[in-house]
Amino acid sequence: MIRSGAAPEATPLWWQGQRAPVALPMLAEGEPLPARVDVLVVGGGYTGLAAAREVAAAGRATLVLDAGSVGGGCSSRNGGQVAHSIKPTYAALTRRHGADLARRIHAEARDAVAHLRRLATEELLDCDWQPRGCFHGAHTRRHFEAMVEHVRGGQPPGLEQRVTIVPRSEQRTEIDTDFYHGGCVYHDDAAIDPPRLLRALLARAVDRGARIVDHCAVTALRRTRAGFEAQTSRGRIAARRVLLATNGYTGALSAWHRRRVIPIGSYQIATERLGKERVRALIPHGRNISDSRRVVVYYRPSADGERLVFGGRASLDEQDPLVCVPKLRRMMCRILPQLRGASITHAWAGFVGYTFDTLPHLGQNDGLYYSMGYCGQGVPLAPYFGMRIGQQIVDLPEGRTALDGLAFPARPYYHGRPWFLAASVLTYQLLDSLGI
Numbered sequence: 001m002i003r004s005g006a007a008p009e010a011t012p013l014w015w016q017g018q019r020a021p022v023a024l025p026m027l028a029e030g031e032p033l034p035a036r037v038d039v040l041v042v043g044g045g046y047t048g049l050a051a052a053r054e055v056a057a058a059g060r061a062t063l064v065l066d067a068g069s070v071g072g073g074c075s076s077r078n079g080g081q082v083a084h085s086i087k088p089t090y091a092a093l094t095r096r097h098g099a100d101l102a103r104r105i106h107a108e109a110r111d112a113v114a115h116l117r118r119l120a121t122e123e124l125l126d127c128d129w130q131p132r133g134c135f136h137g138a139h140t141r142r143h144f145e146a147m148v149e150h151v152r153g154g155q156p157p158g159l160e161q162r163v164t165i166v167p168r169s170e171q172r173t174e175i176d177t178d179f180y181h182g183g184c185v186y187h188d189d190a191a192i193d194p195p196r197l198l199r200a201l202l203a204r205a206v207d208r209g210a211r212i213v214d215h216c217a218v219t220a221l222r223r224t225r226a227g228f229e230a231q232t233s234r235g236r237i238a239a240r241r242v243l244l245a246t247n248g249y250t251g252a253l254s255a256w257h258r259r260r261v262i263p264i265g266s267y268q269i270a271t272e273r274l275g276k277e278r279v280r281a282l283i284p285h286g287r288n289i290s291d292s293r294r295v296v297v298y299y300r301p302s303a304d305g306e307r308l309v310f311g312g313r314a315s316l317d318e319q320d321p322l323v324c325v326p327k328l329r330r331m332m333c334r335i336l337p338q339l340r341g342a343s344i345t346h347a348w349a350g351f352v353g354y355t356f357d358t359l360p361h362l363g364q365n366d367g368l369y370y371s372m373g374y375c376g377q378g379v380p381l382a383p384y385f386g387m388r389i390g391q392q393i394v395d396l397p398e399g400r401t402a403l404d405g406l407a408f409p410a411r412p413y414y415h416g417r418p419w420f421l422a423a424s425v426l427t428y429q430l431l432d433s434l435g436i
């Protein structure tokens with residue numbers, strides 16, 4: 001019998017009871033936005049803030065607008081897991097793009113993690129960096145064998161990660177369950193506190209002179225001879241350059257981007273305080289956990305080590321996170337039946353941005369800059385590619401990346417409403433349940 005307890009709070013655990021992740025000074029009613037800026041950034045998450053810092057540091061008048069609270073999209077709702085984050089394997093990318101580009105794309109993922117690590121440990125960015133690694137569990141015996149093969153021979157040359165293979169017989173040193181068929185520990189993975197990272201990136205952008213305004217949607221963009229004219233909920237702005245940093249929240253503003261980014265819901269729950277000892281008994285080294293299923297789950301102890309925070313694709317587009325609680329609970333208790341009696345105190349969700357080739361994309365289309373499509377891995381990728389696209393906007397050579405110039409694929413009949421997802425996820429769930 002699974003205990004349901006009182007209704008959970010429908011806000012991220014990390015918001016600590018606040019109604020928004022960041023409280024900015026309110027723009028007074030009637031106070032105008034600047035009539036013109038050099039660079040307008042649409043979207044105030046990790047991508048937009050990291051880009052704004054680079055652009056403002058280069059002396060450009062920079063304005064970031066967010067339709068809601070700054071960071072109120074994914075950038076304060078995520079699980080805080082930092083992993084080597086390019087989805088296609090080196091072998092798959094080699095088949096698509098050749099070995100050299102495949103290796104360079106994987107090097108970007110390594111650089112993204114290294115960038116965040118450097119910000120946290122050298123610039124002392126206040127984001128609660130916890131370098132505890134990740135245990136990646138094998139859903140089947142066959143998945144375990146494939147993992148071992150990948151670790152031993154499938155990594156890009158010179159970019160091998162520090163990995164320990166953990167056979168099923170030793171798995172309880174990592175997680176107190178028999179659910180997995182062994183797994184691997186990725187030692188370079190880490191965890192951060194999502195809103196603290198957001199606030200730190202915000203402070204870095206503001207320090208360099210970027211202006212940030214929340215609750216101000218950009219509703220239309222029009223090309224002009226000098227750049228763009230943006231229609232916003234607070235009036236018009238002329239901007240020489242515009243960056244779209246809207247990821248899974250990309251709406252009707254740019255039909256071209258909307259045809260290329262697939263918004264997919266990601267959902268999380270937090271248990272009641274279980275106590276540090278109980279959490280340590282479940283996950284002795286306090287690592288992040290993920291597994292090899294196609295329909296992903298990810299979880300970890302909360303930063304204070306008192307709770308378990310569990311996430312997954314419990315739905316595709318449900319807006320009310322409370323609806324997904326029973327399903328996520330069942331998913332969690334299948335892996336850790338010890339948690340059957342635990343109450344759920346928080347539930348929340350957000351929309352990640354997927355792409356048809358499961359790669360992130362950045363660059364320029366018809367003069368409009370963009371960086372998006374991190375496929376649920378934006379904690380390291382969004383601050384990094386945000387920085388790179390900011391550097392590209394101000395024409396700095398270090399802004400170049402291995403992803404530049406890569407075609408950003410669309411699909412016929414897709415215009416922003418992912419009608420095909422339900423069928424794809426059902427197929428993936430079937431394959432997962434058959435252990436294929």
Ligand SMILES: Cc1cc2nc3c(=O)[nH]c(=O)nc-3n(C[C@H](O)[C@H](O)[C@H](O)COP(=O)(O)OP(=O)(O)OC[C@H]3O[C@@H](n4cnc5c(N)ncnc54)[C@H](O)[C@@H]3O)c2cc1C
Pocket residue numbers: 042043044045046047048065066067068069070071072073074075076077078079080081082083085216217218219245246247248249250251253266267268298311348349350351352353371372374375376377378379380381382
């Ligand atoms: C539940 C959940 C768990 C996750 N867990 C992880 C994890 O553990 N590890 C990991 O690497 N990644 C994770 N992610 C993904 C990660 O959080 C994102 O990839 C990353 O935050 C993307 O940052 P962003 O700045 O590009 O987009 P967002 O943070 O989503 O910001 C986009 C912003 O654009 C704004 N916007 C949209 N349209 C307009 C407009 N017209 N005008 C003005 N503003 C607009 C939105 O209001 C929004 O604030 C998770 C995501 C979710 C939802």
